[in-house]
Amino acid sequence: MHLENFIFSFILIFALSLFSFNLWKIVRNIRLGKSKNRFDQPLKRTIILLKVAFGQTKLFARPVSGLLHAIVYWGFLVITIGTMEMMVDGIFNFDRSFGVLGGFYNLVTISGDVMAVLVLVSCLIFMFRRLFLKIKRFSGKEMKKLSSIDAIVALVIIVFLMFSLLTMNIGYLALEHAEIVGSYPISKHFVSLISNWEISTIILFHKVSWWTHIMLVLIFLNELPYSKHFHVVMSIPNVYFSNIEHLGKMDNMPSVTKEVKLMMDPNADPYATPAADAPPPESFGAKDVTDLNWVQLMNAYSCTECGRCTSECPANQTGKLLSPRKIMMDTRQRLKEVGKNIDKHGKDYTDNKSLLNDYITPEELWACTTCNACTEACPLNIDPLSIIMDLRRYLVMEQSAAPQELNMMFTNVENNGAPWQFPAADRLKWKDE
């Protein structure tokens, strides 16, 4: 090992440790959520994972942008193998160490070389679209300037990542190794551009490309936890643990089910005193992020802010205050705030703020028609509706703060056993007419 390898190993350990630390914090924040069983039906979940996360199938609802996005995603998957090889080479002073994989390595290098160009072109198109086209779905009151800067920064990093990968391959081929390991169908056409350089210049060119590429990988990796591009990491667990029941199906609340069963049981004593060791009564619905479950919190960290949900939302389209993307972004923002409070003041600290009211208003919540268009449109199977319903549940069951129309309906159900204003005895009167 040379000094260069020690320097690289030190940088690599530092970068991976920093990323792991930030990842640990995010996992800790997600674990603040309530429990939820999403470990059932592994086969069905794996099929959905292959289709939606790896196959990117939901993105193809918009074929052009869907294909470009899929190229970037698939390109990353392929290029990650090459990145792992570079890490091994950088630590142990190897050169193209994964070459021992033979035919498979050829496949990896061919697809890596081709995908680098495709990803580069896709990202340039995305940048052009962001900077010069007015796409409605990229605007909205929840979309601050920072969101746009975040997207542009990531695109610029990816463009340079792909460019440095190609120049590294070109430099490698130009060094005219006795035996070229792997196959580079695109880069080989550019070798003539540098083949008449001094050999020392080519070595330097290759080295600079190698270091630029791996440093950009580590910078990008550590930018992820602060960015919406964290979905690169979260998309796989998020899709795997997504809802595989009927969309919009609400969970029964065990305590309410128990009360109803007691009411229906003629032998039950409604005035029975609860046992001394009975758990405290649970609150209904969600007021803050800690009342949501871990899947909903993971959803918040996975949101790419793409706006596909909001562009399909009938409430948003008709000018209502609601935007399902904002629901997810607010949840993530509040969760980060709670996490920071824990870091600073310990886990029992309360800042007297909550997701409901401080971030999301009742007006937004009651604008929802529960149509599920947002959940269907989301390329990562994120479920904004489940958060909306839990916040509404809190408003109705803890604060009796439902809109007037609903309160009338509740009263009718309570008094008449039906949502209408007529008593049960009058129900069959229509037949007399």
Ligand code: SF4
């Ligand atoms: S379920 Fe609610 S938030 Fe989602 S698209 Fe329908 S109206 Fe909009």
Ligand code: SF4
């Ligand atoms: S919830 Fe899904 S569709 Fe909506 S902005 Fe986030 S990733 Fe896009």
